[in-house]
Amino acid sequence: MSDQTANGNAAGAEGGPSERVGLLRVLGPVHVWALGVGIVLVGEFMGWNFSVGKGGALGALIACWVIGLLYTCVAMIDSEVTSTVAAAGGQYAQAKHIMGPLMAFNVGLYLVMAYTMLEAADALIVGDLLIILAEQTGYSGLDPKPFVILIIALLALLNYRGVFMTLSLNFIITAAAFTSIIILFVGVQPWQPGAILKHQDLLTDLPYGWIGVIAAFQFGIWYYLGIEGTCQAAEEVRSPSRSLPLGTMTGIMTLLIAATLTWYICSGLLPWEYLGQAIVPLYDAARMTGSTTLQVFLFVGTMFAATASANGCINDASRAWFSMGRDRYMPQWFGAVHPRYRTPYRSILFLIPIAASFAFTGLLDQVITFSILSGLLGYTFMPINMILFRKKWPLGTIRRGYVHPFHPLPAIVLMVLCITTFFATYLGFGTQLLAMMFFYVIVSLWFSMHRYKYVRRADQFTMNWPKPEGY
Amino acid sequence: MWILLEYGAWAISAGILLWMLADAARVNREFDEDTLLSSLEGIDELLEHGDVPEAKEH
Numbered sequence: 327m328s329d330q331t332a333n334g335n336a337a338g339a340e341g342g343p344s345e346r347v348g349l350l351r352v353l354g355p356v357h358v359w360a361l362g363v364g365i366v367l368v369g370e371f372m373g374w375n376f377s378v379g380k381g382g383a384l385g386a387l388i389a390c391w392v393i394g395l396l397y398t399c400v401a402m403i404d405s406e407v408t409s410t411v412a413a414a415g416g417q418y419a420q421a422k423h424i425m426g427p428l429m430a431f432n433v434g435l436y437l438v439m440a441y442t443m444l445e446a447a448d449a450l451i452v453g454d455l456l457i458i459l460a461e462q463t464g465y466s467g468l469d470p471k472p473f474v475i476l477i478i479a480l481l482a483l484l485n486y487r488g489v490f491m492t493l494s495l496n497f498i499i500t501a502a503a504f505t506s507i508i509i510l511f512v513g514v515q516p517w518q519p520g521a522i523l524k525h526q527d528l529l530t531d532l533p534y535g536w537i538g539v540i541a542a543f544q545f546g547i548w549y550y551l552g553i554e555g556t557c558q559a560a561e562e563v564r565s566p567s568r569s570l571p572l573g574t575m576t577g578i579m580t581l582l583i584a585a586t587l588t589w590y591i592c593s594g595l596l597p598w599e600y601l602g603q604a605i606v607p608l609y610d611a612a613r614m615t616g617s618t619t620l621q622v623f624l625f626v627g628t629m630f631a632a633t634a635s636a637n638g639c640i641n642d643a644s645r646a647w648f649s650m651g652r653d654r655y656m657p658q659w660f661g662a663v664h665p666r667y668r669t670p671y672r673s674i675l676f677l678i679p680i681a682a683s684f685a686f687t688g689l690l691d692q693v694i695t696f697s698i699l700s701g702l703l704g705y706t707f708m709p710i711n712m713i714l715f716r717k718k719w720p721l722g723t724i725r726r727g728y729v730h731p732f733h734p735l736p737a738i739v740l741m742v743l744c745i746t747t748f749f750a751t752y753l754g755f756g757t758q759l760l761a762m763m764f765f766y767v768i769v770s771l772w773f774s775m776h777r778y779k780y781v782r783r784a785d786q787f788t789m790n791w792p793k794p795e796g797y
Numbered sequence: 798m799w800i801l802l803e804y805g806a807w808a809i810s811a812g813i814l815l816w817m818l819a820d821a822a823r824v825n826r827e828f829d830e831d832t833l834l835s836s837l838e839g840i841d842e843l844l845e846h847g848d849v850p851e852a853k854e855h
């Protein structure tokens with residue numbers, strides 16, 4: 327942890343505000359990759375396969391690639407804006423500078439809700455995996471709650487003690503989980519179609535037609551949900567203008583490869599009727615090969631992926647909450663930084679009981695649905711944000727570390743795909759979607775009528791930018 | 798064995814959470830609030846000094 331205390335401007339007990347305590351800039355592109363891919367990769371091991379139940383195997387492949395396009399647009403837009411707005415809070419800080427306080431408040435809440443609920447879902451998955459392991463060793467009736475709280479506590483401790491170790495560990499376990507998918511792909515001998523993989527026998531036409539394909543979109547999100555979390559590291563990377571675009575773009579490429587490999591392996595080993603409701607499809611695919619070694623690799627890979635995801639979610643949710651506290655969108659008390667570990671320690675501690683209470687409900691599908699809906703609301707904000715960003719500060723008026731090509735095409739494509747995915751979600755989870763919208767309307771009213779008076783209206787704009795065009 | 802692991806998990810979790818709470822309380826006691834809240838929103842110092850060439854639109 328020596329890197330955590332190396333910076334000379336750490337304040338002492340008698341230090342005043344002139345000796346500032348901020349987050350540490352210790353991360354590189356590898357950590358950004360580990361944060362983005364680490365949060366997401368668990369979606370390759372489970373969840374995505376419910377899209378097969380809606381649209382069949384081929385419908386799920388269409389959803390995989392169409393939603394892959396949605397997230398490629400997200401990664402391109404995020405890379406440009408975040409390479410310029412290099413602040414913790416990611417999309418919250420972007421919205422604050424480009425769109426205004428009410429949008430920023432909502433985006434900040436989307437981020438905290440999406441990551442905290444995803445963390446709870448990951449902890450539930452670890453508990454479910456241990457139940458499977460206990461049953462395979464002859465013990466039934468394992469209570470997953472102590473293990474759920476243990477994984478949340480261990481990862482919170484890691485996050486509390488410093489970001490460098492947190493994301494270095496995430497890199498190792500994420501790389502190991504990704505390697506397990508590659509090993510399984512090699513193990514099913516894709517160069518010999520028909521030997522192990524039976525695509526010719528298992529692939530069918532679209533069972534529910536094109537409406538089934540659209541309905542599959544909501545579960546296609548599982549392949550990529552959370553890649554936008556790379557932006558939360560903006561205040562802790564050594565060179566945000568280089569590291570964030572590099573980490574984010576290599577991250578989405580990794581996920582597109584992992585998603586396609588996952589679909590190819592599973593659709594060649596499992597009939598769509600089973601695959602569409604399996605709990606751990608990649609592990610089931612490994613079992614179908616009959617190889618104990620592959621089963622062990624995939625069990626460990628699934629466990630690592632869930633752990634990496636929960637770890638990254640704690641990191642991201644706490645940064646978003648911390649940033650809102652620092653700007654007084656939430657009580658300023660949450661904007662504190664630990665003087666030794668240089669982490670937003672109060673935000674990390676505050677979010678532990680919230681994640682644990684979501685996890686203790688045991689309702690994995692409901693928890694993950696609310697996480698997806700919050701994420702989707704965040705993606706819908708991005709195209710509007712991008713168009714306003716280019717309009718208010720055209721190219722050449724401020725320095726950008728990365729400029730995404732073909733503007734405004736990615737923003738338009740992202741908006742169209744978000745609307746389509748909202749429709750798909752409404753087909754399956756209409757009540758939850760309306761409940762979520764109602765929640766955000768209520769908290770927006772609370773912010774406008776009560777909380778906004780505490781916001782540091784001038785101090786919150788920290789970027790050294792010229793006045794926007796037209797103002 | 799699994800029952801022992803369950804009790805062990807509860808105990809370790811409680812220990813970790815208590816340690817974090819105790820550490821947070823110690824920090825709150827030893828450092829004044831202005832110092833703890835003194836963080837400023839980050840600015841990319843490389844961009845600020847202008848030593849990164851501006852990206853061009855493709």
